[in-house]
Amino acid sequence: MSLLSISNLLKRYPSEDGSPTEIVRIPEFALQAGEQVLLQGESGLGKSTLLNLIAGIVKADSGSIELDGVDMASLTESARDAHRAKTLGYVFQNFNLLNAYTCLENVELGMAFGGKTDAGFARQLLERVGLNERIGYRPDQLSQGQKQRVAIARALANRPKLVLADEPTGNLDPSNARVALELIQSLCRENEAALLLVSHDPSLTDRFERSLDLAELNEAEAKGAIA
Amino acid sequence: MNSVSIAVRGIRERRVSSAITIAAVALACSLLMLVWAFKKEAEQSFAGASGGFDGVLGPRGSKLQIVLNALYHLDESPGLMRWSDYEQAKKFPAVEAAYPIAVGDNYRGYRLVGTTPDYLANHSYREGKSFELEGEGALFEEKTLTAVVGSFAAQRLGMDVGDTFHPYHGLVYSEAAKHEEIYTVVGVLKPTGTPADKVIWIPISGIQTMSGHNPAAATDVSAVLIKLKKGANMAGFQLDMLYNKRGDRLTLAWPASRTIIQFFEKISWFDQILQAVAILVAIIAGGSILAILYNAMNERKRDIAVMRALGARKRTVFAISLLEAVGMTAGGVIVGFVFYFGLGSVIAGVVQRETGVALSPFADNAAMLWAPLGMLGIGLLSGILPAIKAYRTDVSRNLI
Secondary structure, eight states: OOOOOEHHHHHHHEEEEEEEEEEEEOOOOOEEEOEEEEEEOOTTTSHHHHHHHHHTTOOSSEEEEETTTGGGGGSOOOHHHHHHHHHEEEOOOTTTOOSSSSSHHHHHHHHHHSSSSOHHHHHHHHTTTTOOOTTTGGGGGOOOHHHHHHHHHHHHHOOSEEEEEETTTSSSOOOHHHHHHHHHHHHHHHHTTTTEEEEEEGGGGSSSEEEEEEHHHHHTTTTTOOO | OOOOHHHHHHHTHHHHHHHHHHHEEEEEEHHHHHIIIIHHHHHHHHHHTTTTTEEEEESSSSHHHHHHTTTOOOOOOOOOOOEEEEEEHHHHEEEEEEEEEEEEEETEEEEEEEEEEHHHOEEETTTTTEEBBBOOOOOOTTTEEEEEEEEHHHHHHTOOOOOOOOOEESSOOOOGGSSOOOOEEEEEOOSSGGGGGGGEEEEEEHTTTTTOOOOOGTOOOOOOOOOOOOOOOOHHHHHHIIIIIIOEEEEEOOSSHHHHHHHHHHHHHHHHHHHHHHHHHHEEEEEEHHHHHHHHHHHHHHHHHHHHTTTTOHHHHHHHHHHHHHHHHHHHHHHHHHHHHHHHHHHHHHHHHHHHHOOOOOOOHHHHHHHHHHHHHHHHHHHHHHHHHHTTOOOOHOOO
16 A cells, blocks of 8 residues: 555635636655655646645645545544644755754654654754754754754654655755755655655756656646646 | 743743733732732731720820821820720720820830830730730839830830830930930830830830920820720720710720721722722733734744644644743743732831731732732733634745
């Protein structure tokens, strides 16, 4: 059984004149446990909407998104939040670290909503991403590359089954981008988490077992109207 | 890390505005407790400090002035009355005890009160409480230049058994008004928590015949303290009728404690002003919580969206926001108790110094429960609107 299985997924948003416009229409998509998949495509193809649908942040209009045996589309908002907290990790292009919290606390936050926090595991993750000497630093005291490494550690903090990464190297220089990508991939393998990474960077294709063109996957006619 | 620690972090993050809000809540809470709890304590203590007397007989005049002068050793005597008035009052069958007092002199600002030795020897100033002397002291004796000093006066004047002093004329200390007599302290009273602590007791003849006093008033007294026999309530009405309704030369302040309560009732407008100020400060504190958290929600939309993306439920971010409001209020309430006990102790010290009445800001009072609970309620209500805003934060729009 697939870890993630999407079937006849449809999401519409109201357009400027108020009529509903399809943004995401995906007939079939599946991802196996531990698999690492690249979804490649330019801006405006509905990448973020798709990830938000999978994460349960946005509710689908129709179709099913089965994640770890649970159909996200059929759950209440509260149940989707709870399932996300236990099953998913999220890496953002802009890191989205909380500035009031230290590196360690940001990582602990990644596990706070799914159960008990484990400061020992949070430290291990920060050590693994090479920030063991920066655990007490705040995000504004870190470089861009270091911030993304904290974000990667946070995404793995709740021992997720699937990590969603939205343009995780988009704001990094080539050197930091390479390090960040290697860390995401290796940490996902070490923690037996699947990875679904969306990026517009074509050079990443050969780093993944499977690479899909989002333009082909998403059959929505008005894709790009709202990303 | 949990909702509580996240809320505490939120409060600490905005430490200046949080500190101002906590101070406003503390001020409101302490004011509310002072106005209600401390006022009640003051009323009860003053009424209870009437020295175990049911009434005070004095020259024709204000009942309040007679009570303040004779029982609380404040204010001036409204005049003099005859010794025979004392003797007549003492003979009433319903009167258990009557003691004459005379005032008019002081020692370094502490009032000299002349009375008969049996007042200190036999009278109970509270149910089952009689005057006691420290150490090896003794009571003064009739027609001698001896004195017994109240505990507070002794402490302030540094007086002890064997010390001597010259009385000064009048109730206000003036170096130039020194009397020739030299009194010797023969006893120091143990603390009673009543106005008796702040005076110096001497034989009544001492005041009556002090050098420089009018010889024509050598047998007059300032007031008579009256204790009625138990169950003789009708006697109070009869004496009231005799002295206040039919007579026109003397005034009976009966019941004595009622006179003081009436005094507090007369100045209740002042309480109402304080109450209005306290409620206003409480409302301002609530508004401050609302404004701070509501504005903070604008700045924290992204943080809330990130928490939601990490799995925080809507009700969790709602609770975190509400906990911040309650947390700030709880902090304010704790500081409010510190303010209350600190300010209450200072006020109690001043009241004891001026009146001898012992007040305790630590006395149990329902206001010390409902004032903090009321403030927590205001904090909770103030936190609801920002919490709703947090609850409604659109995750996908705020996740950049």
